[in-house]
Every structure is written in C-alpha cells, then in structure tokens.
Amino acid sequence: MIHHDPKIWGEDVHAFKPERFLDGIAKATNNNPTAFMPFGMGHHICAGSNFAINEAKITIAMILQRYSLTLSPGYVHAPHPGLTLRPAYGIQIILNAL
Numbered sequence: 001m002i003h004h005d006p007k008i009w010g011e012d013v014h015a016f017k018p019e020r021f022l023d024g025i026a027k028a029t030n031n032n033p034t035a036f037m038p039f040g041m042g043h044h045i046c047a048g049s050n051f052a053i054n055e056a057k058i059t060i061a062m063i064l065q066r067y068s069l070t071l072s073p074g075y076v077h078a079p080h081p082g083l084t085l086r087p088a089y090g091i092q093i094i095l096n097a098l
C-alpha cells in the first residue's frame, strides 16, 4: 500500500506525475512523513540514498544537456509492482541529439 494509497496521492495515484513533487515532498504527502519512503526508513534506511540521488541528478543533467527525449510509439504502459515499481516491458525512448 505504501506509495499506492489514493487517500494520500489522489485517484490518479497510478499515473506517472513527477509534478506532484514540484512544491516538495511535505506538500505532496500532506505532511505525512511515512507516506513516501523510497529508501526505507529507520535504522536500516538505504545507506546509499544520498549517493543514489546525486548520481541520478548528475546523470539526468548530462543526458538533458545533450539530447531531447521522446517516448517511442512502441512503448506499452504496464507498471509492474515489485520491491520498486518497474515498467514490465521496459521504457523505449528515442534520443535526438541537440
């Protein structure tokens, strides 16, 4: 149920809407600190969370400096819940050099 509760995220809970976080995590979760924990919580919270977030930011920035991205027409939207939510058939992206 974590990250999938419509009472927290709204009826469009399963839609990919990164703009939910535009005004920060506290606002997106109605100030509910246990509603969003992609790196776990407590004593065993992910030891690599800061590294992972920085790595993701640097990687995304480097890609966006060089390419524009469009979703391939062949993409099939099929979120698959596991430990993390994953696209069942991958995400086919077309990269156009800027």
Ligand code: HEM
Residues within 6 Å of the ligand: 038, 039, 040, 041, 042, 043, 044, 045, 046, 047, 048, 049, 051, 052, 084
């Ligand atoms: C987006 C990337 C990542 C996500 C979403 C993620 C998520 C998680 C989650 C959910 C846990 C379990 C926390 C718990 O049991 O409450 C965990 C544990 C852990 N993660 Fe990550 N992780 C990521 C990247 C990394 C990286 C890059 C490293 C190391 C460089 C790392 C090292 C660890 C370690 C060592 C633990 C075990 C912590 C413990 O049991 O004390 N993780 N991670």
